[in-house]
Amino acid sequence: MKRDEFSGFFGVLVATVGSAVGLGNLWRFPYLVGQNGGAAFILIYLAFVLIICMPIIVSEFIIGRRTQANTVKAFQILAPGTPWSLVGVMGVIAALAILAFYTVVGGWTFDYLVRSVMYIFSKPDVTSLEQQFTQMVTSPVRPIVWTVLFMGVNAFIVMCGIKKGIEKYSRIMMPVLFLMVLILVARSLTLEGASAGLQFLFKPDFSKINTKVVLAALGQAFFSLSLGMGCLITYGSYIPKNENLNKLAFTTGISDTLFAVLAGLAIMPAVFAFGVSPEEGPGLVFIVLPRIFAQIPLGNVFAVLFFAILLIAAITSVISLMEVVTAYVTERFKMKRKVAVALISVFVTVCASFSSLSQGVLAHVKIFGKSIFDFFDHLSANILLPLGGFFIVIFMGWYLKKEVVYDEYTNKGTLKGTLFSMSYFILRYVAPVAIAAVFLDLILR
Numbered sequence: 001m002k003r004d005e006f007s008g009f010f011g012v013l014v015a016t017v018g019s020a021v022g023l024g025n026l027w028r029f030p031y032l033v034g035q036n037g038g039a040a041f042i043l044i045y046l047a048f049v050l051i052i053c054m055p056i057i058v059s060e061f062i063i064g065r066r067t068q069a070n071t072v073k074a075f076q077i078l079a080p081g082t083p084w085s086l087v088g089v090m091g092v093i094a095a096l097a098i099l100a101f102y103t104v105v106g107g108w109t110f111d112y113l114v115r116s117v118m119y120i121f122s123k124p125d126v127t128s129l130e131q132q133f134t135q136m137v138t139s140p141v142r143p144i145v146w147t148v149l150f151m152g153v154n155a156f157i158v159m160c161g162i163k164k165g166i167e168k169y170s171r172i173m174m175p176v177l178f179l180m181v182l183i184l185v186a187r188s189l190t191l192e193g194a195s196a197g198l199q200f201l202f203k204p205d206f207s208k209i210n211t212k213v214v215l216a217a218l219g220q221a222f223f224s225l226s227l228g229m230g231c232l233i234t235y236g237s238y239i240p241k242n243e244n245l246n247k248l249a250f251t252t253g254i255s256d257t258l259f260a261v262l263a264g265l266a267i268m269p270a271v272f273a274f275g276v277s278p279e280e281g282p283g284l285v286f287i288v289l290p291r292i293f294a295q296i297p298l299g300n301v302f303a304v305l306f307f308a309i310l311l312i313a314a315i316t317s318v319i320s321l322m323e324v325v326t327a328y329v330t331e332r333f334k335m336k337r338k339v340a341v342a343l344i345s346v347f348v349t350v351c352a353s354f355s356s357l358s359q360g361v362l363a364h365v366k367i368f369g370k371s372i373f374d375f376f377d378h379l380s381a382n383i384l385l386p387l388g389g390f391f392i393v394i395f396m397g398w399y400l401k402k403e404v405v406y407d408e409y410t411n412k413g414t415l416k417g418t419l420f421s422m423s424y425f426i427l428r429y430v431a432p433v434a435i436a437a438v439f440l441d442l443i444l445r
């Protein structure tokens with residue numbers, strides 16, 4: 001049977017941008033910006049995206065499309081009999097680690113969307129919002145039920161396959177998402193006092209920068225672009241042979257960054273206009289925003305809009321994470337897609353339940369000093385993804401033959417190979433040194 005693939009440039013783009021744009025942009029990016037000093041953090045983030053990450057996106061696409069296989073098999077095909085396939089295995093583990101906390105936040109989002117539809121936030125009782133959030137996340141049952149529902153939606157889409165599932169639903173969801181974000185930005189920017197938020201986002205204070213901030217920016221760049229764990233290798237394996245990988249990578253990177261900035265523009269002006277601290281952390285979008293929605297005209301409508309955006313963004317990312325594992329399991333164990341997705345969903349739900357419980361009854365359980373939830377987050381974004389990215393650039397720059405890379409980059413010499421030399425130089429020298437430096441500095445401290 002012919003392997004499923006995306007239908008063309010737009011099909012690939014909505015799927016990869018869908019994977020990239022997610023809670024990382026709308027939930028993680030704003031609070032990291034808040035905690036790490038605003039504009040200076042954003043600048044470092046942008047530098048990482050443009051210089052280091054773009055060539056890595058192309059690399060993952062190349063590895064995937066060349067081999068037309070899941071992320072473990074891809075390395076086995078390109079480097080048979082070597083331990084390189086462990087990079088692929090690490091990717092599958094990273095996907096599961098991200099799913100283990102990401103789907104919990106997806107569940108919270110579902111809960112908040114339904115609540116905002118039921119006009120709970122119409123009461124301007126702003127004092128109890130924090131309590132409501134804490135009560136919800138710490139409760140043993142409720143968030144797990146929502147997480148299960150959330151997983152169900154994702155499982156359904158992934159079961160439908162690449163073209164008829166992932167691509168089909170991304171084609172509908174991504175344009176809607178973009179329009180909805182624009183409406184929210186317009187609302188936020190027209191609030192009185194919005195300019196303080198703009199200053200925070202765009203006026204850098206370089207005294208705030210230290211290694212922790214730089215690592216957070218690197219981790220966030222990888223996380224936001226779905227990089228360093230074989231997600232784009234997996235999606236790359238479904239890209240038709242005649243598509244321009246460089247163009248696709250560039251458009252994906254730019255779109256994701258645009259979305260992150262738009263999310264910042266939707267959230268920060270509102271946060272400052274209402275005199276809230278931007279350093280609120282993970283609760284930012286669940287506590288602070290509802291408080292703001294409760295105080296503006298038509299706030300209910302904007303609340304529904306916002307949580308719908310968050311939910312759509314989360315879904316298009318979770319399906320890509322699930323696809324990494326699904327492609328591996330179906331191809332490795334010759335399992336039917338539906339069966340594989342069902343098994344993976346059950347496994348993820350069990351792990352997610354532990355993350356969820358770690359907000360409440362299991363709060364005392366610590367792994368390396370972190371709650372289960374934070375451990376999965378830290379392990380994936382700050383360790384597995386940059387490490388995976390490091391190995392991928394070494395693999396591309398130093399292991400694979402340059403001709404192979406060039407051949408796939410230019411579709412067998414039929415494209416001009418724009419920027420090839422520069423990208424290759426970055427892969428060989430700049431990216432590994434930069435990633436290693438950030439890591440070492442942190443370890444040696």
Ligand code: PFF
Pocket residue numbers: 019020021022023024025095098222223224225226227229231232317318320321
């Ligand atoms: N890029 C997603 C986000 O920003 O929310 C998260 C993510 C999805 C990370 C898929 C990694 C991945 F493979």
